[in-house]
Amino acid sequence: MTDTLFTEAYFAESLKDPQPIAAFKSAIASENEQLKLRFKPSQSPTDLLSEKAGFIDHLLSACWTHFLADEADHQALIATGGYGRSELFPFSDIDILIVLNQEFTDKIQDSLSAFSNFLWDIGLKPGLRTCFTSECVAFALQDQTIFTSLLEMRLISGNADLFETLSKQIINTQLWSSERFFLAKMNEQEQRYSKFHDTAYNLEPNIKEGPGGLRDIQVISWVFKHHYNAHSLRELIKYGFLPRSEYDSLVAARDILWRLRFALHCLTNRCEDRLLFDHQREMAVMFGYTDKEGNPDVEQFMQFFFKTVVDIERLNEMLLQLLNERLITNHETLTPTPITANFSAIAGYLEVSHDEVFQNHPLALLEIFLLLQQSPSLKGIRASTIRLIRKSLGLIDDDFRHNKQANRLFIEILRQPRGITHQLKRMNRYGVLAAYLPDFANIVARMQYDLFHIYTVDEHTLFVIRNLRRFALDKHSKELPFCNNIFLLTPKPDVLYISALFHDIAKGRGGDHSSLGEKIALDFCRQHSLSRQDSKLIAWLVRNHLLMSMTAQRKDISDPEVIHNFALQVGSIEYLNYLYLLTVADIRATNPSLWNTWKDALLKDLYVATHRALHRGLQNPVARSERIKETRKEAHRELTKLGISKNAISTSWQHLSGDYFLRYSADEIAWHTIAIAASTEEExxxxxxxxxxxxxxxxxxxxxxxxxxxxxxxxxxxxxxxxxxxxxxxxxxxxxxxxxxxxxxxxxxxxxxxxxxxxxxxxxxxxxxxxxxxxxxxxxxxxxxxxxxxxxxxxxxxxxxxxxxxxxxxxxxxxxxxxxxxxxxxxxxxxxxxxxxxxxxxxxxxxxxxxxxxxxxxxxxxxxxxxxxxxxxxxxxxxxx
Known part of the structure; x- marks a missing residue:
């Protein structure tokens, strides 16, 4: 920490000022301004975080001594949470605990109230808890969040014996066993992830709480430190959890998030952890990004952010799996059970049989995901093997990509009856998908800067495939039963999955991504020896994946001519079935909040009308006059059933054009007619x-x-x-x-x-x-x-x-x-x-x-x-x- 004017003595003197609140506010503002001036987006803010914590230490110590006077040495003022770690951002919350001795008096109560009120008056907004040691231990025993905050407590001022007593009781593993604490943190992380739809790829991500955010690193730290009584994450190397290179990657990723969070605080002048649209452009400029052709500065900046959090998410997965093995798993289950010559199962996770598996058999980089699909009892890939996959990505070169056996393996993964979405997500997270499909690498973590696409392109693509898979599953059949019924009519679901994989693959290249994607998809089909018929269908779907939604939303689908032209473009009921399913899956994966019953019905109406036209035959389209005649007849029959006289119907319809009967259904026309017939001019x-x-x-x-x-x-x-x-x-x-x-x-x-x-x-x-x-x-x-x-x-x-x-x-x-x-x-x-x-x-x-x-x-x-x-x-x- 650098030398500063704001020492404990300075604050003690300021408390004698006629207007101490103004003096303290001025000091806080001055300190924050200095932090802003010294912050450099390209440099780690570690020293600045520590300095801010030291500044608050001096401030609180002076106030503590002043307001509690003779009682200050009998109670303990303790920093907890991030403040306890000495990681304070400019506008971070100040979490403090006051531990009282057993001789509690009304005088102390008054002094503590004055202390607390003063902190609020100067704008600190402290998170303050006051209790006896026994109460504190009881609270920690009942609530793992309180226990967690106390793991990193630090004495600021007051009675050191009280602090030491509490520390020993908190460290005691009988309070929260390593296994119980680990399971509580896993449950907490699962709930936290669900709030963000289990993806780090949100348009306005949360740097602290979102998947791959700072909280993911803290979870690792809390579980690890609690079990090993470790003082820093560096000891992950000592205990064999991470090699030095991965530890450096973890610290570098944390440093990036620290820089981003610090910048957000400086930009907003408040405790802000969300990368809102309001700030993304300014942040992009602050971090040195500039517009490039077809690649705006803000999209480059967000891609940088997303790649960072994906790295953290992957390390979080690996480390928590290793901690699970050390803390919970019965060590007898850690005995390898051979699955194939290259892989064994250990505690439900796939592990390579030896470290040279991928070097000797590069195709195992695909085989491992197929094996997971074919063995539903397996939970995933063991951390050491994930690490080995990452190290072996260079083996997936042009020779690998053109290897016919590799091609067959990849297609086989897409043709499995289960696990397609899960394994593609794993392949993406571990970098295999981008290595095998270089065009896919271009869309990894690529954000589309609009309100329609709320996920990055790669995440959106995998959501489309997930949605298509749900159409095939009985347990999801009630979501969209019409789609489930049509899915049963598609003989080759893998054609749908491949089309989804490539439908947006040319995003960010400039030009029409649909036509560019068609060429990429065709190259893939040829390389993977797909039939001419399947290749033609896949290429057509990629090129026309927006056709149905644009027709439904922008054209009058009550017009037989519109339906006929659309049917001409589609050509067959088979193509219509595939296009309809891809369209629904695409819209729902783009932004789920934009999907509603209106869009559902609109697309369904277009499907039904087109299906009817194709079934009738494109050479025999429905004439407008025929449709008008049919609708009039049906509406007339409906009205007659309801007791409306022919004269009333004739009077209501006499001045209506054919367009009216073309654009409204018989049901709607009956509703209108009844109302019009019953109304007078005056009404x-x-x-x-x-x-x-x-x-x-x-x-x-x-x-x-x-x-x-x-x-x-x-x-x-x-x-x-x-x-x-x-x-x-x-x-x-x-x-x-x-x-x-x-x-x-x-x-x-x-x-x-x-x-x-x-x-x-x-x-x-x-x-x-x-x-x-x-x-x-x-x-x-x-x-x-x-x-x-x-x-x-x-x-x-x-x-x-x-x-x-x-x-x-x-x-x-x-x-x-x-x-x-x-x-x-x-x-x-x-x-x-x-x-x-x-x-x-x-x-x-x-x-x-x-x-x-x-x-x-x-x-x-x-x-x-x-x-x-x-x-x-x-x-x-x-x-x-």
Whole structure:
């Protein structure tokens, strides 16, 4: 620690100041500022952590002596946790324990209260516990977290005998045996991992608590130190847990996380352990990263972080396994049981039969994972063999990759009935997957900086394969039964897994990753001697893995022409089955929170309609007129059953165009018709709500006389009510009435399931239409904090389709509250007629399609007029209205 003005004597003198609180606050601020100035992102902050702990020692010692006066030497002031280790970051919590002697008086109580209050007044926010020695031991016996914090306690001031007495009792292994403590920490780690979905690859990772974070290193330290009464992690070398090189790697990784955490504290001026979007760009710059072509600075920085935590996660796995063997496993079970010539089982883990196995038989680097799949009783790979795998990765060279036996082994792993996901994850964690597939190495720890992809590309890829595997398993059949049923129709699941493995493999290379990935996938198929038919299917799936989701979300799948064109692209029911399963697995692995009943139903509807078209025959497509006729007939039959007269039906339908019967189902048409037939002109506008449709969303239906602001008023009101608009259908009758329907969900993604909420929505929307303005109450539809960090350049594109009777406007922009309302206002200003809207939101990105005409219902094709419209829309979106 460097010389500092802030000694214990300094603080003792400051307590005599007329305004001691201000003096202490000033000293704390000054110390933190000095730490910031001296911190260098490229250098270890070890000395700075120790210095901050020493600074707090001096401060507390002075306060302790001052407030407790004569009693200070009879009690013990003890640092615990990170403070006990002398690892204090600029804004770390200060955990302290006060141990009292048995002569406790009211005077001491008053003194302790004054001491504690002063610490809070100067802004320290101490985590303070006060107890007698016996109480402290009892607490530690009951709660392993308290016991853990006491393992690293350190006397700051006061009675050394009390401290020593407590130390001896805490060290006593009868309090917490090594085995019991180890199991408690394993359970704690398992629960901690589950909070982060068992992956270190989160968009906003936690440096301290996340998998592969600082807590993983601390768990090793606590278990090891408790059992061996060790003073530092360096003794892992002494006791044979780590060779010097791996110990150095562990310390280097810890040092990186220390530097990151220290930088975060400096950047935020608070105890912040999360790498939030708010800070990632600044951190990237702070750590010296700069943009490179196709590789932004922040993505490089996050890749650096993710590779660090994966190393820690792997070392944590190895060390805890070794500790488990030493502390818990019956040593009789450590006798090797031969499995093959190259491998034995030891305590349920695979171990090489000798250290030269991989050198002599390089293909064993793949065989070991196949063996794990074929032996479900095995728990994993023994730590010493994991270490050997890591050392042997260089053996996986071009000769290895082109070895036909190696190729057969890899394909065999993908064709096993169990363990595919687990073993691929292991292969990735140990570096085998990246070594065997060099193209995969490019996506390891690669982050996609948006709100749609919440995992790194390699982790996302493995999640896709996991999702596909779940479709095959009975125990998961209730999650998505439709997918499980289709999976049974796919004769070659390994084709799906290979397609998933390669679908995003060209991410980060620039260009279209789908077409680039197709070439990589084809090369893989040729190398691995897959049949021409399978190779063709895999390459097609990789190239078209976004086709189904884009069609479902961006096109009108009620239109037979859209279905026919999609069916032409797919070509066969076999291809449709594979594409559907890959699409669902992909979306759910991209961001599980974005998957909802609406997307599920949308994709299912597209599948069913396409399946019907393919079954009917591509040479015999359904004509629009035929579909319209069928729907009218079915709706008429349904209404007649419900007692609606033919005259009422005819009157309600007389001014409706064929588009209406094309775009709505018979069930929806019956619902609309009953309401319209029962309404008078004076009762308009008519606003209805069905809380649960076949697609899992709520449908809000509006029927009224046509006016320019209706779309804007509806969307603004629904937005004010905190509803997410998934789809909008706009139908205008020949006699100028509008039938608008909106598919909506609550902002949380849930359906509307409260009757009073339904009534409030309908009343509010109807009142807005009557008053010709949206509700001006506070907007409860809030943009997420993260979305502010992903501004998307707004673009307005006019899509040409000479055969269409509408002009299609494609809008890409940042999703935000009031977006559709603003668009509606722009359309009103432009005096154009909106016929339909297709709403697509991907993370923070809105990709919306609007089908418009001029007031004479003619397409708008004039280039100058389109330019004027584009400028107006952009102006409205840029204004803060």
């Amino acid at each position: 308009l506008p008519l606003v209805l709500l069905r809380p649960q449709t076949q697609r899992g969303s709520a449908e809000i239906f509006v029927y009224t006389r046509n006016e320019a602001q209706i779309f804007s008023i509806c969307t603004a009101t629904l937005d004010h009510l905190g509803l997410t608009i998934l789809d909008a259908r706009i139908i205008t009758t020949e006699d100028q009435y509008v039938l608008n329907s909106f598919q909506v969900l609550e902002q949380s993604g849930e359906a509307i399931n409260d009757l009073y909420r339904e009534i409030h929505i309908c009343d509010t929307l109807r009142q807005g239409l009557i008053n010709k303005k949206a509700n001006s109450s506070k907007n409860i539809h809030k943009q997420s904090r993260q979305a502010r960090h992903f501004p998307i350049e707004t673009s307005v594109t006019f899509l040409d389709n000479p055969l269409s009777k509408h002009t299609t406007i494609e809008l890409i922009t940042t999703d935000r509250a009031g977006l559709l309302s603003t668009i509606g206002k722009a359309f009103t200003k432009l005096d154009i007629h909106l016929h339909d809207a297709k709403i697509t939101t991907i993370g923070s990105r809105a990709e919306d399609m609007f089908y418009v005409t001029d007031q004479n219902c003619q397409p708008i094709v004039d280039a100058q007029e389109q330019a004027r419209m584009s400028a107006t829309i952009l102006r409205y979106l840029s204004d803060k209205q």
